[in-house]
Each structure stands twice: as C-alpha cells, then as structure tokens.
Amino acid sequence: MKPGSIQQRLFSRATVIFLFIVIGVLLSASFYTYVQDRKLQSVSLSALKMASWNLARMSNEAGAFDREVALMAKGVGDPEEFMLRFDVLWSRYDYLLNSAESMPTRQHQDNLRRIKNLFSDLKGLEPQIKGLLKSAKPDWSELATTWEQQRKDIQLLLADNFVGEEASQLMTGMEASRDRLANLRVLTLGALVVVFMYLAFALTHIRRQSRTDPLTGLPNSNYLQTINSVDPRKNVIVCQIRDLGLVIAEYGNETANEVVQAFARKLAKGLGGGDELIQISQGEFLLLVKNHKNESSESLAARFIEATTFEWRIFETVIPIQGVFGVTVAGKDQSPAWGVRYQEAYRALAMAQMEREQLYISNENLEKRLRDERxxxxxxxxxxxxxxxxxxxxxxxxxxxxxxxxxxxxxxxxxxxxxxxxxxxxxxxxxxxxxxxxxxxxxxxxxxxxxxxxxxxxxxxxxxxxxxxxxxxxxxxxxxxxxxxxxxxxxxxxxxxxxxxxxxxxxxxxxxxxxxxxxxxxxxxxxxxxxxxxxxxxxxxxxxxxxxxxxxxxxxxxxxxxxxxxxxxxxxxxxxxxxxxxxxxxxxxxxxxxxxxxxxxxxxxxxxxxxxxxxxxxxxxxxxxxxxxxxxxxxxxxxxxxxxx
Missing domain, CATH: 3.20.20.450 (EAL domain)
Incomplete structure (x- = not known):
C-alpha cells in the first residue's frame, strides 16, 4: 500500500468521526453514572446506619422503660429507676428531634412526624405518672395499657426504618452503581486500547513519514539529521537536478515532480548493497556508496552522471535532464569525520555549479581555492x-x-x-x-x-x-x-x-x-x-x-x-x-x-x-x-x- 494511501485512511473523515463517537459514548456513560450516583448520595449507607442505630437505641430505652412500667404495675418497682428510664427516653426523643447527628433519621420518609407524635404521646403520660407516684394505692394498669400502644408504635417505626423499602432501594441502587462502574471501566479500557493503538500507529506512521519524502519514498533531510557517522569506505556524493527551477517555471510543479521521481529511480538503480540514497530537497540528493570492485570514485561518479542524463518528453517538447555532482571520495579509516566529508561534497557541488560542470571532486586544490576565495x-x-x-x-x-x-x-x-x-x-x-x-x-x-x-x-x-x-x-x-x-x-x-x-x-x-x-x-x-x-x-x-x-x-x-x-x-x-x-x-x-x-x-x-x-x-x-x-x-x-x- 502506498504511504499516501495509508495516511489518507489514517486521518480520513470516517476515522476521525469514529474516534469522536467513541469519546462521546465514554463521556455520555460517565455523565449518566455520575447522575445516578448523585441520587444515591441523598441517602448514603452511613446515614442509614446512623438512622437505624438511633432508632434502635430508642427501642432499647423504650424496652427498659417498659420493664419499669411492668414492675410498678406489680407493686415491686423502684420509683427512682422508673423516673430515670422515663427521663432517658425523653432525652432520646429530644436528641432525635434536635441533634445534627440525627438529621438522617428525621429525613427518612416521615420519621420526623412520627417521632414528634411519639414524643407528644410520651409527654402526655407525664401528668398521669406524677399522679400515680403521689398516690398511696396507685393503679398502673391504665398507664400500662396506654404505654403499650406507644410501645407498639415505636417497634413499628423501628421496623420500617431498619428493613424498610428505602433501605432495600438503597442497597439495590448501590449494586446497580457497582455494575455501572464495572461496565464503564470495561468500556473505558476498550476505548483506551483502541485510541492508544490508533495514536501509536499514527505516531509511528507520522514519524516514518517525517523521515521519508512523500514523492519518492526515499529517506529525507530529517533522516539525514540522525546520521552520526558514515563508513569511510563510502563515497559521499551530493547531486542536484540542473535547472529544475526552469522546469517548474515553464511546465509546472507536477511535471517537475515527475522528473524528480524519474531522476531518483535512475540513481537508485546504481546502488549496491549497503549503499544509501537520501533526498535532501525536491531536486537534491545525497548518495553514500561504495566503489564496485576495481572501480574508482571518478568512474563511479561518471556512471551516475551517465544514468541521470536523459530526455524527458512532455507532449511535443523534449526537456534535457542532467545532474550536477559534488564528490568526496572514499578514504581510509583516518578520513575526516562524516560532517566534514558532507561539507566537502557540498563545496564540490557548489564549484561544479559555478563552473557549469557536471562533476567536481573535492581535493586539496578545491580546498585551497575556496580558502583563497574567502x-x-x-x-x-x-x-x-x-x-x-x-x-x-x-x-x-x-x-x-x-x-x-x-x-x-x-x-x-x-x-x-x-x-x-x-x-x-x-x-x-x-x-x-x-x-x-x-x-x-x-x-x-x-x-x-x-x-x-x-x-x-x-x-x-x-x-x-x-x-x-x-x-x-x-x-x-x-x-x-x-x-x-x-x-x-x-x-x-x-x-x-x-x-x-x-x-x-x-x-x-x-x-x-x-x-x-x-x-x-x-x-x-x-x-x-x-x-x-x-x-x-x-x-x-x-x-x-x-x-x-x-x-x-x-x-x-x-x-x-x-x-x-x-x-x-x-x-x-x-x-x-x-x-x-x-x-x-x-x-x-x-x-x-x-x-x-x-x-x-x-x-x-x-x-x-x-x-x-x-x-x-x-x-x-x-x-x-x-x-x-x-x-x-x-x-x-x-x-x-x-x-x-
């Protein structure tokens, strides 16, 4: 598949829309989960636990008071213990109605009304209790009957709060929330895998494309920056297509690109194993090539010159194409560093252009000439x-x-x-x-x-x-x-x-x-x-x-x-x-x-x-x-x- 085709698919409208849909679904699911979980915050487990604990304490205290009522009815009760349990129950009602800690208890269903009614009923017993405690022969049966009804109401309130519908709904909501979170995690993980794979592939492709010329598929100037050293046994050759600008001016960039592609193909045919061809700009190339067996650097350059001298036909017009070459010949292990050899090849190319020659080989004379010119x-x-x-x-x-x-x-x-x-x-x-x-x-x-x-x-x-x-x-x-x-x-x-x-x-x-x-x-x-x-x-x-x-x-x-x-x-x-x-x-x-x-x-x-x-x-x-x-x-x-x- 051509690099351009891959890039078109990678960044096509359909691919981008798909990624936006995936991200949109994730956002929608997250928002839905957030809304549902916010509803559960109105009655949390801790609040329900506190409410149930407060009512359970009230039930225990009511039970203790109930025992004292029964003892008093039998004539064996202790008035002080009786009043103590009455006061404790009274304090529990007051705590449930007024303390901040009891807020969850009051807010649950109609607890506030029911607790107020029960407290009012308890207060209604106070005159009767005072009268019985002052009487020489008190009859506690009527009080016991009245209290018994209150005691049943307290037990009903406790039952409704401890195992009621709201607790069941809360537990069901919590289970649903956990399921939603689990599903969201799976969906998120899957989406992240897809997005990560896309980004990894896109970055890999972009990095490769940034180091590859889209026209010829050759390594480009970005790739050139990664080269730290070159085998000294390789010739460093810089070449340009002569007068490519005139081709662009006369026939347009499309024709010039066709010429560049043809020129690059002809250069590539002359490469051997381990040789490299790099496209520096539209009509400029770098070759790192070894001499073939019994071949001099001059003969190698001449071979590339011959290969890249051709005629390009467009309609009835014939365009003569030729390259201009600057060469730094292969040397021994002591040869100058890669950057120096590359610069010398460019100097030779510049000299060839000035002299209107096709080839110039870097040597001591060229170095002297350039030094003298400076x-x-x-x-x-x-x-x-x-x-x-x-x-x-x-x-x-x-x-x-x-x-x-x-x-x-x-x-x-x-x-x-x-x-x-x-x-x-x-x-x-x-x-x-x-x-x-x-x-x-x-x-x-x-x-x-x-x-x-x-x-x-x-x-x-x-x-x-x-x-x-x-x-x-x-x-x-x-x-x-x-x-x-x-x-x-x-x-x-x-x-x-x-x-x-x-x-x-x-x-x-x-x-x-x-x-x-x-x-x-x-x-x-x-x-x-x-x-x-x-x-x-x-x-x-x-x-x-x-x-x-x-x-x-x-x-x-x-x-x-x-x-x-x-x-x-x-x-x-x-x-x-x-x-x-x-x-x-x-x-x-x-x-x-x-x-x-x-x-x-x-x-x-x-x-x-x-x-x-x-x-x-x-x-x-x-x-x-x-x-x-x-x-x-x-x-x-x-x-x-x-x-x-």
Whole structure:
C-alpha cells in the first residue's frame, strides 16, 4: 500500500468521526453514572446506619422503660429507676428531634412526624405518672395499657426504618452503581486500547513519514539529521537536478515532480548493497556508496552522471535532464569525520555549479581555492568599504592602435589588476566573479569608474586627448543606474562621452536584448559607444551581432593564435572583418603577438589592433609617457571609442 494511501485512511473523515463517537459514548456513560450516583448520595449507607442505630437505641430505652412500667404495675418497682428510664427516653426523643447527628433519621420518609407524635404521646403520660407516684394505692394498669400502644408504635417505626423499602432501594441502587462502574471501566479500557493503538500507529506512521519524502519514498533531510557517522569506505556524493527551477517555471510543479521521481529511480538503480540514497530537497540528493570492485570514485561518479542524463518528453517538447555532482571520495579509516566529508561534497557541488560542470571532486586544490576565495572576498569587501585591506585594486591601460601604424594610439582598454598581500597576484576574473556572486558587482563598477576618471581626466583637460577608453562592464553594471553612473562618475568628471566605449560580453548581455538595447540607446544619446567583447567564444555570437546595437566588434585572441601558420584561420578571420564592415562595425583584433601576425592582419583592411606586439598593459604614468613619446600619435579632435575590461 502506498504511504499516501495509508495516511489518507489514517486521518480520513470516517476515522476521525469514529474516534469522536467513541469519546462521546465514554463521556455520555460517565455523565449518566455520575447522575445516578448523585441520587444515591441523598441517602448514603452511613446515614442509614446512623438512622437505624438511633432508632434502635430508642427501642432499647423504650424496652427498659417498659420493664419499669411492668414492675410498678406489680407493686415491686423502684420509683427512682422508673423516673430515670422515663427521663432517658425523653432525652432520646429530644436528641432525635434536635441533634445534627440525627438529621438522617428525621429525613427518612416521615420519621420526623412520627417521632414528634411519639414524643407528644410520651409527654402526655407525664401528668398521669406524677399522679400515680403521689398516690398511696396507685393503679398502673391504665398507664400500662396506654404505654403499650406507644410501645407498639415505636417497634413499628423501628421496623420500617431498619428493613424498610428505602433501605432495600438503597442497597439495590448501590449494586446497580457497582455494575455501572464495572461496565464503564470495561468500556473505558476498550476505548483506551483502541485510541492508544490508533495514536501509536499514527505516531509511528507520522514519524516514518517525517523521515521519508512523500514523492519518492526515499529517506529525507530529517533522516539525514540522525546520521552520526558514515563508513569511510563510502563515497559521499551530493547531486542536484540542473535547472529544475526552469522546469517548474515553464511546465509546472507536477511535471517537475515527475522528473524528480524519474531522476531518483535512475540513481537508485546504481546502488549496491549497503549503499544509501537520501533526498535532501525536491531536486537534491545525497548518495553514500561504495566503489564496485576495481572501480574508482571518478568512474563511479561518471556512471551516475551517465544514468541521470536523459530526455524527458512532455507532449511535443523534449526537456534535457542532467545532474550536477559534488564528490568526496572514499578514504581510509583516518578520513575526516562524516560532517566534514558532507561539507566537502557540498563545496564540490557548489564549484561544479559555478563552473557549469557536471562533476567536481573535492581535493586539496578545491580546498585551497575556496580558502583563497574567502581571503579575496574578505579583502574585497573591506577595500570597497574604504577600510584597510590586504587586497588592493588598480587599473592599467593597454593601448589600441591602428593596423596601418602601430604608433598611432587611438585609445586604450582599461584593465583591472588585483593583488593580495598573502596570495600575491589575483586574476581579475576571480575578483569580478566573486563580486557578482556576492552582490558587490555594482560597487566594483563604481569604483572602477571613479578610478578611471581620477587618473585620465587630466588627459582630456590638459592634453586635449580624444582617444577612446574601453571599459568592460560586469553584469551587475548593466542596470538602470548605468546611465546616471556614466554621466556622474565619468562625463561630469571631465571625460567626454564620445571618448567612452562600454564593452559587453555575451554572458553579460544574457540574451535580454531588449533591455540591453534600451541602455545602449540611452548612452548613445550621450555619445557613448559600445563594443561586443570576446566575439566568437560564445554559442550565439552571430545572434548577438544581429540583435545588439553595438559599434565595435572585438575579435577574441583565439582567432589570431596561429593565424600565421594557417590560411584557413586567416580566411576565417578575414570573413569576420568583412562581416563587421557589412553591418558598419569597427573591428578590434586582440592578441596580436608578433610581426608575422601583424603583417597578415594589416592586409585585412582598416582594423584596430590590441596586443603585446604593439603595447603591453601599463600603469597610467607609463601610458602617459607613451603618449608623450615623440614617435607616438593620438587623436585630438575625432570621436574616440572606449572598451571596458
């Protein structure tokens, strides 16, 4: 039976109603028993016992008085003993009528009336008794006759109270109460057994369900929390379904769930005895697996990658599905603790996602890279906040020259340089990537604008320089604030808008052509130009050329490398230049490293060149010195284009 089916039955409306009925019956039975037992409290056994005892004492005292009456009638009685017994009987009546202890006796049936009548009759004998005691020859027969009737009434009262109907009813009620209580106990015990079994089963099921994913039936993150150790001979593998969020966005959660189930089944097929598969979240899994015989951890991971790379079809659409894996390989008994290995696997997964790879295996290099990135990030945060930092950022300038004359410097590309006191040189792309991942891209871009304006504004103010400055835009800078940043941080600081060329790459544009073109149009209005950087390295370069309204095409160095040894490469490079001319773009060719390459590219037409053969990147003072060299030429009136790094 499916877990969902069990849960539906366990918490169904019928089951809940049944439990409420059972509890309701128990409450009703308890209430009924309470009401019946309250009735018995009006005449309790103790009260009946007290009432019977009081009347029995009265009967005994009446009997003692009766004996004295008989003795007096025979002429042998003692007057003092006679009066003593009369007074005792009198006191008994008074006790029965007035004492709190005799309340049960008075309340029983019509005892109060009968006792009052008997007491009144006794009082009626007092004048007659006094007369007889004063008489020389008393006749006690009349008194004896009158007393005899009273004596019978006392005996009748005693009989009615001692073995009467009320006592019988009380005893019968007590027996019925005991039966009710016994039946209620059985009913309660049975109901408690049913409820306990239900609760035990429900709690067991809920506990199992809380540790099991309802979609795949696999152990989930709650179960993961119970794992204290893992066999070091097992690989720790964390994997995710790549771009599952896009599947949800495009086709809905139901389709995504079907993909997750299929993915989980494919993972499960690769498990061996003792291996474990745990579902951490909707599209995220943890595998604890041993290597098969003569199988390396890399081969094991590759096997899971192959198994989970498939196509999912929905109607006429085919969705490519693949996993991303981070692995901590099996080790010896001295391998790190389970929590450490799990964390290392997650780090490897994060690295695979950042690198857009399917697999990353945790190793010392990864640990070093992550450690270095933490140092760099900490330094970057402090640097951009204006605090003392181990990381220092600076800019250098690589001149861009005309292919017809390498001494004619038409501008320069601004390049970022980074250095850490501990790590030494830090690749600029690492700093840019970290700033993007941690929300510092816009701050880095503003710092770059300020630094460029601080260093180069004097060229335009004092030297009349009109060469271009190329500034590479990172993704975070392509926002609505770009226009105001360019205006406020560059143009207003003395750099002509016509001297600025903003370089964007295919990754930065991210296929949002409409949004990027809006920014380009606004900056075009100011006079700023744009260049498409690293052309040819992406998958949709021609589409970007067609869709983006850029002014320059920067050809990546990969098309220049070896061009002097291959006519095919030269023809291909020439076709790129010709295409750019057809769409009215100026071509900048990067990576020209020697005279042979220069000579070939010079023949391609009116192109611009950027490379070590002409000039290497240099600090601003050296760049100014190059401009001031008598052999150098640079524009002073024509519009300049700027590319970014």
């Amino acid at each position: 140092i760099i990030l900490n330094g970057l945060v402090r640097f951009l906040s204006g605090e003392p930092s181990s990381l220092s950022l600076s800019v250098v300038y690589q001149p861009i020259v005309n292919a017809g004359n390498k001494n004619f410097i038409i501008g320069a590309e601004v390049l970022l340089r980074c250095r850490d006191r501990v790590l030494g040189f830090v690749p600029p792309n690492v700093v840019v990537d970290l700033s993007e991942r941690h929300g510092l891209g816009a701050d880095l871009g503003k710092w770059l604008f300020r630094q460029v304006a601080k260093e180069t504004s004097q060229l335009y103010r004092d030297l009349g320089f009109r060469g271009s400055l190329s500034i590479n835009l990172n993704p975070a800078m392509l926002s609505d604030s770009l226009v105001s940043d360019v205006q406020g941080l560059l143009v207003n600081e003395g750099i002509p808008a016509s001297a600025l060329c903003m370089e964007i790459t295919e990754d930065n544009a991210a296929l949002d052509f409409e949004r990027i073109n809006e920014l380009i149009n606004e900056l075009h209005t100011l006079g700023v130009t744009f260049a498409l950087d690293d052309f040819g390295t992406g998958h949709s370069s021609l589409e970007y050329v067609r869709e983006l309204k850029v002014d320059r095409l920067k050809v990546d160095r990969c098309f220049v490398n070896g061009v002097e040894h291959s006519e095919d490469k030269l023809r291909f490079l020439g076709s790129i230049v010709a295409m750019a001319e057809q769409v009215y773009m100026k071509t900048v060719i990067e990576g020209v490293e020697n005279q042979a390459q220069w000579d070939l590219i010079e023949k391609l037409g009116d192109v611009l060149i950027q490379g070590y053969f002409a000039h290497k990147p240099m600090p601003f003072n050296e760049f100014m010195a190059v401009l001031m060299d008598s052999a150098s030429r640079y524009p002073t009136t024509r519009q300049l284009s700027v590319s970014a790094v």
